[in-house]
Amino acid sequence: MxxxxxxxxxxPTNPYAEATRALADPLLGHLDPEFLRIMDETCDRLRTVWGTANARTLPLSATGSAGMEAAFVNTVHPGDVVVVAVNGLFGQRMTDVAARCGAEVVAVEHDWGQPVDVDRVLSAHPSPAIIAAVHAETSTGVRSDIAALGAGKGDALLLVDAVTSIGGIELCADDWGVDIGYAGTQKCLGVAPGLAPFTIGDRAFERRVEKPRSWYLDLGMLGGYVGEAGVTGAQRTYHHTAPTAMVASLHAGLGRILEEGLEAVWARHQAAGDALQAGLQEMGLELFAADGHRLPDLTTVKVPDGVDSAAVRKELLERHGIEIGAGAGPYASSVWRIGLMGPNARPDAVLLALAALEDVLGRA
Amino acid sequence: MxxxxxxxxxxPTNPYAEATRALADPLLGHLDPEFLRIMDETCDRLRTVWGTANARTLPLSATGSAGMEAAFVNTVHPGDVVVVAVNGLFGQRMTDVAARCGAEVVAVEHDWGQPVDVDRVLSAHPSPAIIAAVHAETSTGVRSDIAALGAGKGDALLLVDAVTSIGGIELCADDWGVDIGYAGTQKCLGVAPGLAPFTIGDRAFERRVEKPRSWYLDLGMLGGYVGEAGVTGAQRTYHHTAPTAMVASLHAGLGRILEEGLEAVWARHQAAGDALQAGLQEMGLELFAADGHRLPDLTTVKVPDGVDSAAVRKELLERHGIEIGAGAGPYASSVWRIGLMGPNARPDAVLLALAALEDVLGRA
Incomplete structure (x- = not known):
């Protein structure tokens, strides 16, 4: 069917085969010693892909957007100034989420398709509690310089969305000064959607909201079960029923990545993205994201004049079984988004994507 | 391994085979027409197991506890009086979650192991905004009379936890006057943990919080993608990336249940629970939940004097591969919880559970 x-x-991308197989493994209970071993190892593997030593590194039991919510709900005290770099849909979303947590939001707007302007963001307010930015904007295909934000953050906490960077491009949370980070499983990690890899450093945790408005995402309570509990060896405290099949799948997907080698995986994504972007330009198409700041794993390309964006996507899906994305927000019908992530960051996927697009555009 | x-x-229980197989099916994107068809059909099937015609019936992208949070965060206005029937851990949790949403909580405490006292709950406050109760208390194995609460609720909204009842025992949300309900997938629905089946009626939706503190669980925004969107046929609005593999699995698990027939599935759970409870008593063990109010799908039994509760559970797991639960809260070491849910609500599982417990107790 x-x-x-x-x-x-x-x-989502197609998952790594290992991640799919793990979903169908015999289910374990969330308090089973074997599952706790898998969970702890998953947290360790997450530390590696985040580039962090944070004890509080864990998969939250919901999708990446809940990771964003957890980041703000645990760290924003009412009235806190939060500077948000907005250069796409997910930066915009941050302003909404932060405001619901009671933040005084200072949004630093950028043209979509441009990277974050570090100087403008750092000078937007003299003493923000939090500076927030998206590392890889899924809506525009743009990479921003998180290390530069970290170097200039001063006393502020740096909160970063790594949904479309983790496991695909260089990410060094500790070296870059990231205090709070969240991600998703369904992009370069090559696992089905459903979990939000999350990390928070000691400095941010010490400043956290003691009793956040969210019970489900309360990091103080979660830590008794997962993350720091696996590091300290403390007695586990039940919080909620962990999604054990999804965690086992993430464990397997991360295992696949680390076996190949994280830098080799980054290089594979870079090579696929470079080849795709070169091929699209050779076809006479124009890329959307600013040159020099393009993500390799997610490419944005302008829909040619006179071409029906949705009709092309429909034909790709129905004729070739290929899903590509519409643009986001104001670019819904004028941009396509083509992701080559996880197991799809390969030369054969590049060839297929280019050939299929050429075929369908030729028919249009 | x-x-x-x-x-x-x-x-969690062992999933139905159909639910496990669906997890390993080729992954679909969250905006794929085929996935949207599966999602809409899943919502339809959820309406059947909830016993509701509510358009706003959907699987939330997180576990059952997030369902509890969604229920309160979308309906509690600051200062609202919320009467909570507390007869176990999950009623207790409701008081915490409601308070974080700004409710003035009136907790009606009961001895654990007893059902909700409908008269005390209904007379606890003259005009509550919400009356909340747990249908099947997972912590104690007790069933409460939701229909009686619904009959006497007056103008209040009735908010019900059906995590351990849905798909296992009679549940008739509309007939019983349930305005807001949440559940989990990992109990009698026989699907891995990770989603929260949720339903909300028009009356509750009209009184909802327009901009709840949670962005992720904002029903007003979610409805553009799932639930009512599948009923009205409106253009889908992207909110977050749905956990597509888990939704496909829930779809398959619900398909299995409805193929067997919902009433037949309830009868199967009842028969298994009756046989288990009779067998335990024949072994000389004492049940914990009040007679006449025992759940068939989750049985609580007192640990005999002088027996090390944890050692028995460990031996069951290591010798026989059987997981049973410790007691909850104050009964952690004096009660066991034995669930026969989903595919485990069968005579062979009853025999195995009894024989294994007898074997291990004989060795203790």
């Missing part, structure tokens, strides 16, 4: 798809959109 | 388990605890 279900047709196989090439998931070449902005996510 | 992973050993097969008999998951006879309070959940």
């Amino acid at each position: 279900i047709r196989e798809r090439h998931l070449f959109g902005p996510g | 992973i050993r097969e388990r008999h998951l006879f605890g309070p959940g």
